[in-house]
Amino acid sequence: MTPARRRHAAGAVLALSALVLAGCSGGAADDEPQGEATSTTATDDDAFPVTIEHAFGETTIEEAPERVVTLGWGAADASIALGVTPVAIPFQSYGGDEEGVLPWIRETLEENGKEIPTVLPDAGEDVPFEEVDAAQPDVILAHYSGLTQEQYDTLSQIAPVVAYPDEAWSTPWRDVVTIAGEALGKQDEAEDVLAGIDAELAAQREAHPEFEGKTLAAVWDLAGTFYVYADEDPRVEFMLDLGFENAPAVDELDTDESTFYFTLSHERLSELTSDVLVVYGTTQEEVDAFLGAGYAQVMPQVSGGAIAPVVGTELIAATSPPTALSLSWGLEDVVAALAEAAAGTA
Structure with a gap:
């Protein structure tokens, strides 16, 4: 990130x-x-x-x-x-x-x-x-x-x-x-900073019990290549701290080409199942282009509206990976997107 x-x-x-x-x-x-x-x-x-x-x-x-x-x-x-x-x-x-x-x-x-x-x-x-x-x-x-x-x-x-x-x-x-x-x-101050961030994550988790146990996959369809982020990726890690679980399909499809991500052909997107799909995009137009593409329609998250968009360089950078300052800065917006997506899976 x-x-x-x-x-x-x-x-x-x-x-x-x-x-x-x-x-x-x-x-x-x-x-x-x-x-x-x-x-x-x-x-x-x-x-x-x-x-x-x-x-x-x-x-x-x-x-x-x-x-x-x-x-x-x-x-x-x-x-x-x-x-x-x-x-x-x-x-x-x-x-x-x-x-x-x-x-x-x-x-x-x-x-x-x-x-x-x-x-x-x-x-x-x-x-x-x-x-x-x-x-x-x-x-x-x-x-x-x-x-x-x-x-x-x-x-x-x-x-x-x-x-x-x-x-x-x-x-x-x-x-x-x-x-x-x-x-x-x-x-000591470093421990306090991290404790403060952990407290923020815990508060959001408590405020959103609907996250608990729901599976999540995070992706980016970028310039013709489809990236899926593994649970070792820090942008996924903090969302799991909110109560989500890494989708089993992510582990099953992982090609081990990187510790943090792997690529997946558009022909196999139907296999990437999860309750919530986090979609990264530099612009809303980029996200809309992916969601409107024919190959995306085979994904149940897309057809079901369980999409959590993370849009814009600032918000993406804030969580890719997070820092001592950026996670708090971007947390509310990301949680709001996750909550809307999770509501559609209830």
Whole structure:
């Protein structure tokens, strides 16, 4: 659930499977450091030095960082949720505004009276090293990103870099929060953030007992290819937390071509049965085109109206995968779509 990445650039496809972005942003940084480091919660100084293991080895952070630069997806959100406003954040072309700022980040900072950080230039899969250096970071958080070894080595000459634990673009979204908490000396705050999100999910589950036990499949008919998301995909995972069950047909049809999704020919759509069908689409027109296609008419969810549309880059990005800020931002709209679809199956 990444802009020009395997998660989105490689097709907005892979894009939303594990992620949809990977950007860096528009705001040039000059020779002077931009943005003031701000923190609204106390840092546990006893947590330092801290050593974090990751795919490229380990990184030691000697003291509490004051100037934080984030790369990839979710790290900026986690930092802000933990009370630390980064001095520079990546440009997010998928779901972001004209300045590359995601709506939940902008709204949270404005609500807290904080300035928008420097937005790094959109460098695609490259890293804007000069602008990162100009921000004079104490730490670079890139633990949900596509950093290569070479990029990691270059960034490490600027500041300590926290990379992803195992594979690029595959860090579980909850781990994005806890790793940020470890790096920033705010582990208790990280636990509180996650507890708050879990409480929101629990409240929605209690408010919608009709979700309990109903089966769900999540799909995207994109540019002629039909994608089905597995229960390991974070966008599906949080809906299961609401009380839904993964449709048995999803497991039965899974081709194991990816951990998060598989493709299915239009000729086999009648086999993908579920009580509720979540349909992703960049626009309503895209969703309507799928629902009106002849090959979709064989699906009982379509003929029965048990469709939960998730439409628009902002809402898709908010849950693909969710972040410390985005899940709360998009939860109400997604739940409303799920409730309408579930009502038709009662």
